[in-house]
Amino acid sequence: MSGIWGLIDCRPGVSPRFSSGVTLDLVLERLEAGETPKQLIAALNLTPAGLIAALGHAALGDDQAEGVGLVQSPPSRPWLEPALSDSAWQSLLPAVPRSARLALVAGLFQIHDFWEASHEAAQQADGLGERAVSAYWHGIAHRREPDSGNASYWFRRVGQHSIFEPLAESVRRLLATLPDRSLGDHLLNGNQWNPFGFISLCRDGKPTPALAPLARRLQRREMIALLEATAFAIGFG
Known part of the structure; x- marks a missing residue:
């Protein structure tokens, strides 16, 4: 995958790492020990884009993973909260407008299950x-709340989005591996992702048991695509 996601090598059998050899585990260990993102990237010779990629991989895993739950849950790494905050990223990206930085923070908080902080950041960015992306993160937040009506409102605010076409292609490849491909009629509008079809699939966070793992994998791909778009909006990728 291109963009920031490809900054991490996550081949099977290899501990996820940067081309420099710095591992994802080391990044997380140092953040857990209390290093700030600014201290971390200086010590490990990383870039802000690389740190975004590392935080994304930590939350969403490799291609065999299902990513985060369809419904919000307590964060699995509560100690990450300071590293995801606006103040932490302001020190890394002082030239980026606060609105765009808050959209990034909303995304990072959301994929790491800091629901309230993500929702607040998305709201502030929109204000x-x-x-470019804050309404989309806001829609995901409400889909995972779960509040399908509010999620639909925010996806109407999103309108057509730049990730819909590449996401649809990615989803089409995933659905092609299934015996029943009719789900594509529900989740895709031609060559575009249909977020309302996905809200329906995930309604109240309770898809049928047979579809729950698939729904999580679809959400993972959506979150990766949106994180890439969020990074692109602030000049990365």
């Missing part, structure tokens, strides 16, 4: 006029 400051950010239009």
Whole structure:
């Protein structure tokens, strides 16, 4: 995968790492020990884009993983909260407008299950006029709340999004591995991802047991695509 996601090598049998040899485990260990993101990237010779990639991989895993739950749950790494905050990223990205930085923070908080913090950051970004990605993260937050009505409102605010076409292609490849491919009619509008079809599939966070693992894998791909778009909006990728 191109963009920031490809900064981490996560081949099977290899501990996820950067090309420099710095491992994802080391990044997480140092953050857990209390290093700030700014201290971390200086010590390990990383970039802000690399740290975004590392945090994304930590939350969403490799291609065999299902990613985060369809419904919010307590964060599995509560000690990460300071590293995901706006103040931490302000020190790393001082030239990035606060609205765009808050959209990034909303995404990072969401994929790491800091639901309230993600929702607040998305709301603030929207209030400051950010239009590229914050409404999408806001919609995901309400889908995972779960509040399908509010999620639908925010996805109507999203309108057509740049990730819909590449996401649809990724989803089409995944659905092609299933015996019943009719689900594609529900989740895709031609060559575009249908977020409302996915809200329906995940309604109240309770898809049928047979579809729950698939729904999580679909959400994982959506979150990766949106994290890439969020990074692109602030100049990475």
